[in-house]
Amino acid sequence: MTIFLIGYRCTGKTSVGKALADKLKLPFVDADLLLVEEYGVTISEMVAKEGWQPFREKEGRILARICKMGDQVVATGGGVILDKKNVSLMKASGTCVWLKAGAETIKKRIVQDEKTEDSRPSLTNRGLLEEIEDTLSERNPLYEDAMDFSVDTDGKQIEEICEIIVNELKP
Template sequence: MKPELKPELKPDMKIFLTGYRCTGKTTIGKLLADQLEFDFMDTDRVIEQQTGSSILKIVQTHGWEKFRQIEKKTLLKTKNIKNTVVATGGGIIMDTENREFIKANGVCIWLDADIKTILLRLNRDDKTRDSRPALTTDDLLKETDELIRQRKPFYENTAHLRIDTSVHSPDEIVNIIDRRLKNVRQ
């Protein structure tokens, strides 16, 4: 893993949370936003609200490519928002323009977890079916393992900070992030 980059923090900043499914982007994002007194935005929820459809239905009706186009437009609309924690979809970093936008427009925190933790969370979450449709025709273990391996270099390259969410509680993770951000500011 490359050394963590020192993000350039500005008074009116955005924090982008990236990571694979069920690594805690929404949970941590809401808590972090509260602690920092920031707004919170989840790109997947914005897409569902704007389209009036679940991610599953968008993918079933229009395919993953159309979903990724909508996702990119949603991300690019964050350009002028400030003091916001943005939880992104797990695959958003697969697009070069998205990665460049995230790095140029805020602090990127990669929330990572081991595969066992991810699978446990996926199976426990009632929203998984509608919010996290299958990405391949493989079984869940094979799909998760393969996609994490494919995406890892992109998460690493985009992130200013990496946090392992499989070993800490959400509150502990928020405190770790807050401390790291404060250290960078000083």
Template sequence: MAQLIVLTGFRATGKTAVGRHLARRLGWDFLDTDAELTARMGCSIAELVRQQGWEFFREQERRLLHELAGRRNVVLATGGGAILHQREWEHLRRSAVVVWLRTDLAATLARLRQDEHTAGQRPRLHEEAADWEEETAALLAEREPLYQVGSDLVIDTAGKRAEELAELIFNITIL
């Protein structure tokens, strides 16, 4: 069994909730890269992006992924764009099982609409998009091939609670 499980997927796919349940089930530590970056930077991601820009944020994210590649007995929930750091991602995959929590566009949009923290935690990536729905559709189309190639396991989250998804991943990864 791998000693590092990485959860990937787009915004609002449940990576943090599933990761917490899975880590508890395994008796491992849990780390959310967005929460870790927020703690290290002393401000929200939205504020960091407003102050320093996306390029600065992505560089901090890249460095964190590199740092975390050697961790053991950890469930790691990555930000939705972490998959863009291909070199670091491949480094992570050498010692991890990567699980893509997949949702379709309609489910992603519904989850984002329901999340009162979306605006503060999930800043717009492309201001030129007509609206955040258009932006989400474009980003999903761009990233889904990366998630597919960069993952060992794909789990469709439709209609499943975080606890169910964690148990499913647990049962697959311990065998």
């Protein structure tokens, strides 16, 4: 069983993914980390140098490789759902769990995250909260279309989120 954690930046994909993988005794893969390791530059550097489209193409190639790797828990990049091919690959390879959080929660987590500068380049030229709200309104329908089920991570501990996911996965 492969579980793809999808959702906006700082909704808990990596933190929950690691804990969920431990709980299910599955390998954990962070797609963004794999991408950075493969190309030897940060996501911010990649986007600054080449733009978003080449980055998205690289992201798709990494995802295709991940989908061939067998049972695992995968933390995807927040924009992986922007390409329908990626969504098709994930749905054919496993279960998509949408980790959701409100704009204020996401902003708070982004500000607290030391890796934000390297791994989360600005998507727009707007203020942080406005960017989050605008991007969520564009992407939420895509996450909804891609998901098998969702979990709201606002105000929940990692262990609680993992329990919800495990219970949803039970036949």
